Amino acid sequence: MTIQSSLIPSQEQQQQQQQQKQLHGTVxxxxxxxxxxxxxxxxxxxxxxxxNQRKISLIPLVFLIYFEVAGGPYGSEKVVRAAxxxxxxxxxxxxxxxxxxxxxxxxxxxxxxxxxxxxxxxxADHAFGPLAASLLGTWKYLSITINIAAYPALVVDYLxxxxxxxxxxxxxxxxxxxxxxxxxxxxxxxxxSVVGWGAMVLGVVSLAPFGLMTAMAVPKLRPRRWAxxxxxxxxxxxxxxxxxxxxxxxxxSASTMAGEVERPGRTFPRALAxxxxxxxxxxxxxxxxxxxxxxxxxxxWVNGYLADAAGIIGGPWLKYWTGAGAVISSIGMFxxxxxxxAFQLLGMAxxxxxxxxxxxxxxxxxxxxxxITASTVITIAVSFLGFDDVIATSNFMYGLGxxxxxxxxxxxxxxxxxxxxxxxxxLPVPALVVMCIVPLSFLAYVCVVAGWRVLAIAAxxxxxxxxxxxxxxxxxxxxxxSFNNV
Numbered sequence: 163m164t165i166q167s168s169l170i171p172s173q174e175q176q177q178q179q180q181q182q183k184q185l186h187g188t189v190x191x192x193x194x195x196x197x198x199x200x201x202x203x204x205x206x207x208x209x210x211x212x213x214n215q216r217k218i219s220l221i222p223l224v225f226l227i228y229f230e231v232a233g234g235p236y237g238s239e240k241v242v243r244a245a246x247x248x249x250x251x252x253x254x255x256x257x258x259x260x261x262x263x264x265x266x267x268x269x270x271x272x273x274x275x276x277x278x279x280x281x282x283x284x285x286a287d288h289a290f291g292p293l294a295a296s297l298l299g300t301w302k303y304l305s306i307t308i309n310i311a312a313y314p315a316l317v318v319d320y321l322x323x324x325x326x327x328x329x330x331x332x333x334x335x336x337x338x339x340x341x342x343x344x345x346x347x348x349x350x351x352x353x354x355s356v357v358g359w360g361a362m363v364l365g366v367v368s369l370a371p372f373g374l375m376t377a378m379a380v381p382k383l384r385p386r387r388w389a390x391x392x393x394x395x396x397x398x399x400x401x402x403x404x405x406x407x408x409x410x411x412x413x414x415s416a417s418t419m420a421g422e423v424e425r426p427g428r429t430f431p432r433a434l435a436x437x438x439x440x441x442x443x444x445x446x447x448x449x450x451x452x453x454x455x456x457x458x459x460x461x462x463w464v465n466g467y468l469a470d471a472a473g474i475i476g477g478p479w480l481k482y483w484t485g486a487g488a489v490i491s492s493i494g495m496f497x498x499x500x501x502x503x504a505f506q507l508l509g510m511a512x513x514x515x516x517x518x519x520x521x522x523x524x525x526x527x528x529x530x531x532x533x534i535t536a537s538t539v540i541t542i543a544v545s546f547l548g549f550d551d552v553i554a555t556s557n558f559m560y561g562l563g564x565x566x567x568x569x570x571x572x573x574x575x576x577x578x579x580x581x582x583x584x585x586x587x588x589l590p591v592p593a594l595v596v597m598c599i600v601p602l603s604f605l606a607y608v609c610v611v612a613g614w615r616v617l618a619i620a621a622x623x624x625x626x627x628x629x630x631x632x633x634x635x636x637x638x639x640x641x642x643x644s645f646n647n648v
């Protein structure tokens with residue numbers, strides 16, 4: 163009796179084996195579609211040769227991740243203002259390790275295991291089903307479009323030193339923000355390959371003045387300035403953590419374009435590892451140079467101060483180059499994140515979570531033009547929130563989505579341990595839980611300290627997301643809209 167029961171699988175084991183086969187079949191089908199290059203998009207198909215020519219390789223992917231996450235130290239000034247130089251340097255030293263590495267490892271494993279457009283939406287769908295995937299997609303998509311809205315405002319802040327009229331509230335500023343948003347959205351239609359190689363050029367050009375500033379600052383450094391703190395007022399920890407998080411999140415955003423990446427199982431882990439180092443250095447060295455060579459109080463650190471510090475260190479020419487680099491960096495971040503959001507919508511349409519129209523691509527550039535248009539409209543709609551409200555709301559929505567993303571990662575490891583993973587984080591499940599505790603704790607903190615306005619906006623958007631999923635299901639059942647069959 164005992165021998166027989168040990169040889170015959172239980173009903174639960176049979177169900178698990180069936181689920182495992184289904185998961186393997188789904189992933190294998192996705193990989194086969196990607197290899198053939200014949201995935202149906204909006205009623206058409208692409209030729210394999212044409213599609214492969216536009217695949218993203220390692221170097222462009224590194225810079226796309228760089229612009230998804232950081233884009234340079236621009237916008238980090240408020241961290242110094244909130245908590246002073248010492249905690250700023252500690253934050254940018256510790257946070258890329260404690261937050262960036264775990265999220266990069268999760269992204270590398272899952273992007274390699276599910277090499278299709280949609281990224282984290284695919285992961286949640288395989289782990290918990292369509293509702294979880296739709297809700298995660300809503301949180302992440304709204305987070306990234308809200309985040310994008312901050313970049314035109316940052317550009318205007320930096321350009322305000324040359325044209326003061328657009329730096330002050332009024333029609334000139336409103337027109338500048340809307341015009342910048344429309345212009346940058348149009349550039350995204352050029353195609354993902356163009357955006358990727360363009361990101362590399364923009365990255366080199368925008369980082370060059372900081373490299374010069376750091377080198378020129380060495381003889382003038384006074385290390386004691388790195389240890390100075392805020393005096394005469396309390397530290398603003400809410401602003402500190404929100405701005406720090408805003409400067410160093412979205413490591414997983416490039417996963418939404420995994421279907422466009424050349425050999426994602428090999429390319430993603432390498433690109434993420436290189437991006438972690440590049441991003442940490444691009445923040446720490448310029449901030450150490452600016453803090454260590456100037457006597458400015460933390461209150462002087464407002465958006466644009468890094469350009470002033472560059473002028474003190476190297477002269478007016480370096481100040482103007484750094485200011486121009488801010489514009490270039492913001493363009494790179496806008497383009498990379500707009501691409502990520504658009505390909506997320508395309509992936510959701512491929513899964514049948516959104517109508518087929520969102521999977522329509524341009525005939526020549528293969529860009530998801532409907533998704534880009536929708537993202538542009540939403541970006542303009544939220545671009546007039548205050549900067550602090552923008553980053554706090556973006557962080558909150560991103561935090562909710564990432565909590566579900568980490569849960570999907572752990573659940574897939576537990577329920578499907580034998581699934582094919584071209585890259586696998588070399589840790590057992592208990593160690594993976596420990597690895598996730600630090601970033602999950604920080605996400606919980608970001609959600610708790612959000613103000614009532616942010617909580618109200620996030621609650622409304624979450625309710626909208628659940629309602630949207632219900633509407634999409636009804637439209638699919640009643641055939642009111644066209645959906646891909648999955």
